[in-house]
Amino acid sequence: MKGTLEKRLLLLCFFALAITIAVNTGFSVESFRRQYREGILRRCNTLATALKGQVERILALGIPLGQIEGLSERCQTVTTNDPEISYCLIEDARGTILYRSTTLPFEPANSRLSGHITDQISILDTTEYGRMYDLSLPIYDFEDKLAGRIRIGFQETVLKVLTGEHLLWSLLVLGGASAAVFALMILFIRRDLVMPVRRMCATATTIAAGDFNVKLPPMESRELAMLGDALSEMASSLLQRDVELRNRYRDLEDANSELQLSYERLEALSGDLGRSREMYRSLLDDASDAILVCDEDDRVLMVNKSAEQFFGLPRIRVEGENIRAFLQDVRCHNFPEIDSWYQAIRPGRASDTEIRFVHPLEKKSLVGWVTGAAIVGKSGRRFVQLIIRDATREEEVRQQLERAARELERLNMMKNSFLGLASHELKTPLTIILGYVELLLNEMAERLDDGTREMLRHIGRASERLSEIVRDMVDVSMLDNRTLELMSQEINANALVDSAVEKSREAIRQRRQKLHLELADGLPMVRCDQERMTQAISNVLGNAIKFTPDYGLIRVRTRLVMRQRLPERFVAEGIDGICAVDNSLYPYVEIAVIDSGIGVARNEQETIFDKFYEVGDVEEHSSGKVAFKSRGAGLGLTIVKGVVDMHGGAVWVESPGYDPERFPGSTFYVLLPTAPPSVTDIPA
Numbered sequence: 206m207k208g209t210l211e212k213r214l215l216l217l218c219f220f221a222l223a224i225t226i227a228v229n230t231g232f233s234v235e236s237f238r239r240q241y242r243e244g245i246l247r248r249c250n251t252l253a254t255a256l257k258g259q260v261e262r263i264l265a266l267g268i269p270l271g272q273i274e275g276l277s278e279r280c281q282t283v284t285t286n287d288p289e290i291s292y293c294l295i296e297d298a299r300g301t302i303l304y305r306s307t308t309l310p311f312e313p314a315n316s317r318l319s320g321h322i323t324d325q326i327s328i329l330d331t332t333e334y335g336r337m338y339d340l341s342l343p344i345y346d347f348e349d350k351l352a353g354r355i356r357i358g359f360q361e362t363v364l365k366v367l368t369g370e371h372l373l374w375s376l377l378v379l380g381g382a383s384a385a386v387f388a389l390m391i392l393f394i395r396r397d398l399v400m401p402v403r404r405m406c407a408t409a410t411t412i413a414a415g416d417f418n419v420k421l422p423p424m425e426s427r428e429l430a431m432l433g434d435a436l437s438e439m440a441s442s443l444l445q446r447d448v449e450l451r452n453r454y455r456d457l458e459d460a461n462s463e464l465q466l467s468y469e470r471l472e473a474l475s476g477d478l479g480r481s482r483e484m485y486r487s488l489l490d491d492a493s494d495a496i497l498v499c500d501e502d503d504r505v506l507m508v509n510k511s512a513e514q515f516f517g518l519p520r521i522r523v524e525g526e527n528i529r530a531f532l533q534d535v536r537c538h539n540f541p542e543i544d545s546w547y548q549a550i551r552p553g554r555a556s557d558t559e560i561r562f563v564h565p566l567e568k569k570s571l572v573g574w575v576t577g578a579a580i581v582g583k584s585g586r587r588f589v590q591l592i593i594r595d596a597t598r599e600e601e602v603r604q605q606l607e608r609a610a611r612e613l614e615r616l617n618m619m620k621n622s623f624l625g626l627a628s629h630e631l632k633t634p635l636t637i638i639l640g641y642v643e644l645l646l647n648e649m650a651e652r653l654d655d656g657t658r659e660m661l662r663h664i665g666r667a668s669e670r671l672s673e674i675v676r677d678m679v680d681v682s683m684l685d686n687r688t689l690e691l692m693s694q695e696i697n698a699n700a701l702v703d704s705a706v707e708k709s710r711e712a713i714r715q716r717r718q719k720l721h722l723e724l725a726d727g728l729p730m731v732r733c734d735q736e737r738m739t740q741a742i743s744n745v746l747g748n749a750i751k752f753t754p755d756y757g758l759i760r761v762r763t764r765l766v767m768r769q770r771l772p773e774r775f776v777a778e779g780i781d782g783i784c785a786v787d788n789s790l791y792p793y794v795e796i797a798v799i800d801s802g803i804g805v806a807r808n809e810q811e812t813i814f815d816k817f818y819e820v821g822d823v824e825e826h827s828s829g830k831v832a833f834k835s836r837g838a839g840l841g842l843t844i845v846k847g848v849v850d851m852h853g854g855a856v857w858v859e860s861p862g863y864d865p866e867r868f869p870g871s872t873f874y875v876l877l878p879t880a881p882p883s884v885t886d887i888p889a
Contacts, residue, residue, distance in 0.1 A: 218390045222383045230375050238368045242338065245289055245364075246326060249340040249357040252283050252293070257342050257355050260295070264346040270297060270353050276304035283357065284308040291337070291360045295344070297353040309334065313356065329358075336361040405433060412440050494594045495573070501587040503528045503547075515573070515595060517566040535562040543575075550577045550589055560593065572600040638664070691734040691851060695880045698731050698763050698794040699724045705742035706761065712750050713759070723762040731794050732880040733852050741848040744841040745798045745856075745873045753802035754868065760799040765792055766876075793854075796875040805871045806863040813858065814846040845875075853878050 256279060263273050280293040284306040294305035300314070316329040316337065329337040339358040346352040418440075423433075495512035499505055504527060508520045516523070516535050523531055528547065532540050538561040546558045557576040564571050573593040580588050702724060713720050749759050767790040805813060849856045860871035 215391060215394065218387060218394070222387055226376075226379045226383055230372065230379060233375050234368055234372045237371045238364055241367055242364055245359055246322075246338065246340060248287060249290060249359070250325075250342075252287070252290070253340055253342045253355045253357045256280075256283065256293075256295075257344055260344050260355070261346075264344065264352055267347060270295070270344065270346070271303050277306070280304055280306040281308070289359055289363050291334070291358055291363075293355075293357045295353055295355050298351045303353065309360075311337070311358070313339070334360055401433075408440075412443060418444065494592050497523075497528075497531075497591040497593070499528050499589045499591070505531060506588075512593070515571070515593060516562075517564050532562075535565065537562045538570075546575075547577065547589070550579045552579045552581050552587070554579075559596070570597075571595065572597045574599075691737060693732055694735060695730040695732050696735050698728050698796060698877065701731075701733075701735065701738050701742055702761055702763060702796060704735075704739040705746055708739070708743050709746045709750060712747065716750060716753075716757075717755050718750065718753060719756070719758045721758065721760045723760060725762075725764045728763060728765055728794055729792060729879040731877045733877065734848075737848045738852065738877075741845040741856075742796060742798075742875065744845045745875065748841060749798050749800035749802065749871075749873070752871075753800045757801045757868070759801070760797075762795075762797045762799065764795050764797075765879075766795045767791065768793055768876075792879045794877045794879060796877070798873045798875075799870065800872075801868055801870045803865045804863045804869040805858055805860040807860075809863075810858050810860065814842045814856070849875055849877070 259279070260270070260273065260276070264270060276295055280295065283293040284290050285308070292306055292309040292311045294302050294311075294313075296302045296313075302313075311331070311334060313329070315333075316331045316339075318327055319330045319336070320328040322328065322338075325341055327339045327341065329339050331337055337358050337360055339356055342355045343351055344353045344355060492509055492511055495515040496507070496509045497505055497512055498507040504525060505523050508523045510520075512523070513520050518531075518534065526534075529540075529544060532543060537543055539559070543558065543560055546556065550556060555576060555578040557574060560573045560575050562571060562573075563569070572595075574596040576592045576594075578590050580590070582588060702722070706720065706722070746759070746761070753759055770789065770791050846856050854875065854877040856873070856875050858871055858873050861869040863869075
């Protein structure tokens with residue numbers, strides 16, 4: 206039981222009881238001793254007072270103190286009747302003993318005063334009898350003069366004997382009571398403290414061993430019950446943590462396995478990286494483009510073979526040199542621009558520029574296209590990679606293309622000038638020819654025979670056809686030169702369609718085709734040049750007539766559509782008469798010409814609006830204006846697109862494809878913006 210809680214508690218209780226008994230016994234014995242001493246002193250005082258009265262009455266008769274008979278017997282009687290009193294004596298005023306008892310031959314002269322309890326009670330120390338308590342009362346004669354003293358005293362040994370007996374009795378009583386209390390405390394400690402603690406210790410040992418499914422019996426003490434509940438909660442918490450730790454351990458094992466696999470893959474990747482590094486060096490060295498790698502101090506770290514050949518400088522001279530010094534060595538023509546561009550290279554943003562220099566060996570000017578990219582390594586250092594592609598040949602080709610483009614532009618201008626000149630030069634003789642043909646047919650018809658009149662009619666039709674071509678050439682020339690003048694007015698789109706259809710009635714009749722109109726009611730007005738827009742719709746309708754077989758169907762449909770804003774010319778708001786483009790929807794009038802003809806190939810649906818697109822094979826051209834699949838000068842759709850674009854609209858074609866046997870047909874769309882409503886048109 207060494208070192209156990211029970212032993213410590215029992216030792217604590219034992220020492221507490223022992224100290225309590227010792228203190229209580231000490232106080233009790235001391236109190237008993239004082240009380241007993243005071244009792245003896247009171248008896249001594251009573252006996253001395255009585256003896257004093259008897260002696261003073263005799264002295265009052267005038268008898269001297271030394272001549273009184275029977276005082277010795279009286280003193281002896283005092284000590285005999287009270288055995289605890291050790292002596293009783295009477296002495297004169299000079300301290301000479303006159304009368305005394307025979308029980309204790311005490312000589313006050315041989316004693317030493319050690320203290321006073323009161324003025325009458327003194328404590329004397331003697332060699333023979335030990336400590337003495339001495340009570341002294343003065344005796345006065347009839348003249349009230351001090352005649353002597355009565356002294357009664359007892360030994361301290363009497364108090365020690367009585368105190369020892371009392372101490373023994375007290376120890377017996379308190380020892381028995383303490384033994385009973387100690388036994389009760391042992392029972393309490395074992396039953397209500399040690400045993401529950403031992404059970405909780407056993408439970409804690411079980412928990413420490415890893416078994417968290419424990420259950421403590423109910424405790425009678427509230428504190429122990431709280432401790433037991435806390436221990437049970439701790440066991441439950443540890444059980445949950447154990448389950449969680451087991452799960453985490455399994456996860457850790459899985460992670461360890463994955464880490465092992467990752468490590469193995471990393472080892473493999475490290476080997477691959479080493480091989481890739483060597484491969485990168487080999488590829489870099491064998492690359493067809495010149496490559497330079499510079500560090501953050503602008504020093505050239507690596508140069509490949511292509512760079513040596515391109516710049517005409519050996520690698521041993523370039524590597525370690527500053528990039529600015531290198532550019533000066535190759536006599537770079539645009540050195541300031543290259544230096545500013547190099548300093549502006551940032552990680553994650555590749556940029557490129559052009560470098561021009563003179564080859565030091567071949568003494569010829571070279572052009573290179575430089576692509577720069579910066580990266581930051583793990584150490585935080587910045588590296589720049591420059592890839593220079595030889596663009597000398599491309600520069601030569603570009604310069605040749607520029608010269609060719611300028612030449613083509615000059616030829617195009619000459620062509621436009623020729624068209625304008627030719628149209629104007631042809632216009633006058635055609636007018637004369639048409640005038641003379643009309644004069645012959647009208648004024649001189651009677652003088653001509655039937656054959657001549659028919660020839661003149663053919664000449665008139667051919668002249669009118671040629672006049673239309675010239676007129677189209679003039680229109681295209683004005684569109685190209687942006688000199689076509691428009692007259693803006695508000696008109697109904699259905700009226701434009703009716704005008705165009707009326708001009709094409711004769712051609713539809715000749716081809717025995719069917720025309721079906723699907724014109725929507727209540728369309729808003731459009732702002733346009735009526736003559737030019739009628740011309741554009743007539744051209745689209747004429748194109749449908751030419752490429753639709755005989756007895757075919759042609760439909761013309763108008764409707765109101767909502768779509769995003771197209772760039773317009775006829776608007777009252779905006780800068781320079783052009784409205785802003787946004788995501789809002791605006792009203793447009795859509796005019797669709799739907800035919801059942803041969804269709805348009807998908808790859809030609811964008812190019813059919815180009816000038817002279819219909820020229821193609823000359824053998825496919827026909828002198829007839831509306832003959833099936835006849836081709837003209839290829840200016841009609843070009844005029845349509847130019848006129849519609851100038852009105853802020855759009856024109857396009859949709860067709861499944863070209864098929865001259867199945868006739869898939871095509872649909873030409875003309876989109877015109879509606880005119881803004883006037884103030885009177887806005888509802889209240």
